[in-house]
Amino acid sequence: MGGVSSGTLVREDFNGRISNVLTANVRLENNGGFVQMVTDLALDHSVSNTVDASQYKGLEFDVFYTGVADKENFNVQ
Amino acid sequence: MTILFQKPTSTYSSRMITVILLCFMQSILIFSNNHHFNVAAFVIPTAMTSASSRIVSSSTEARATDDKVDSSTTTNKNGDNKAMSFLKKIGKVGTKVDFTHAIGVDEGSGGEKVSSSLDGKCEHDIAIRKANHAYKSCVESGMIDDLSEAFPITSSGTRWAGVTDNGEYIILYYIIYIYCALCFMYYILLNLSSFSFI
Numbered sequence: 019m020g021g022v023s024s025g026t027l028v029r030e031d032f033n034g035r036i037s038n039v040l041t042a043n044v045r046l047e048n049n050g051g052f053v054q055m056v057t058d059l060a061l062d063h064s065v066s067n068t069v070d071a072s073q074y075k076g077l078e079f080d081v082f083y084t085g086v087a088d089k090e091n092f093n094v095q
Numbered sequence: 096m097t098i099l100f101q102k103p104t105s106t107y108s109s110r111m112i113t114v115i116l117l118c119f120m121q122s123i124l125i126f127s128n129n130h131h132f133n134v135a136a137f138v139i140p141t142a143m144t145s146a147s148s149r150i151v152s153s154s155t156e157a158r159a160t161d162d163k164v165d166s167s168t169t170t171n172k173n174g175d176n177k178a179m180s181f182l183k184k185i186g187k188v189g190t191k192v193d194f195t196h197a198i199g200v201d202e203g204s205g206g207e208k209v210s211s212s213l214d215g216k217c218e219h220d221i222a223i224r225k226a227n228h229a230y231k232s233c234v235e236s237g238m239i240d241d242l243s244e245a246f247p248i249t250s251s252g253t254r255w256a257g258v259t260d261n262g263e264y265i266i267l268y269y270i271i272y273i274y275c276a277l278c279f280m281y282y283i284l285l286n287l288s289s290f291s292f293i
Contacts, residue, residue, distance in 0.1 A: 020260060020261060021259065021260030021261055022260075022261060023259040023260050023261055024259060024261060025257055025259050026257065027247075027255060027256070027257030028246070029242070029245075029246030029247075036242050037242070038240075038242070038246070038255060040257060042257075042259065044259075048260075050259075050260035050261070051260060052259070052260050053257070053258070053259045053260075054257070054258050054259075055255055055256070055257050055258075056255070056256050056257075056258055057239065057240065057249055057253050057254060057255050057256070058253040058254070059233055059234075059239065059251075059253065060232075060253075061227055061230060061232045061233075061251060061252045061253060062227055069232065069233065069234045070234060071234055073234070074234075074237070077239075079239075
């Protein structure tokens with residue numbers, strides 16, 4: 019029936035660096051247990067819902083996690 | 096097996112009310128399904144609505160000023176009728192709107208309060224949303240988001256959003272579905288005696 023996790027996503031200064039800060043209370047009740055920040059790569063959906071990123075080798079981003087180590091999984095999709 | 100619909104035992108008006116009620120609930124259901132998703136998204140804060148809130152706050156201040164004026168001239172000193180006084184009171188007529196800090200695309204941000212979370216941009220600057228074609232797609236620039244645009248807009252013109260597994264809307268849908276199903280079953284049972292099975 020859906021989980022009970024909650025969270026916020028804001029832009030703020032984190033350790034002297036402007037960042038997208040995702041803060042959440044992730045709970046496992048009701049088979050839940052995730053929180054995510056998402057963005058679309060396709061700019062114009064009237065043209066296409068996907069993008070051709072074949073000329074790139076991968077993604078590069080900086081992630082800073084302040085929770086308990088080895089307790090959360092981090093996925094990129 | 097064919098079900099023939101014969102004259103029901105209930106009155107015409109009660110049957111119509113039941114059908115209208117079912118249609119109404121169905122319309123609510125369709126509306127809800129079109130506007131929510133299976134997961135709950137966060138409400139993206141502040142920035143994009145700052146312009147309208149600024150204008151509204153200016154108008155509100157002006158209306159408050161007018162209220163004061165009206166309260167001091169409730170005796171229609173200028174000969175206005177009650178309708179005019181009412182229009183003045185609600186701000187439709189004679190409102191003194193302060194456009195000093197109103198939005199204009201050629202205005203800078205001088206003197207405006209700068210939020211620390213907006214990377215040096217004023218609220219009314221970021222409220223002006225660029226057109227999609229003003230952004231360069233991430234596959235062209237190689238950058239999904241360098242945080243140069245005001246949150247939640249990315250530098251490639253898309254938007255950030257937060258999503259959790261929170262399923263409060265799903266529960267609501269289940270309740271509405273069950274309620275509709277029960278209403279439909281009740282309607283069928285109510286008119287069961289009027290059905291003829293062949």
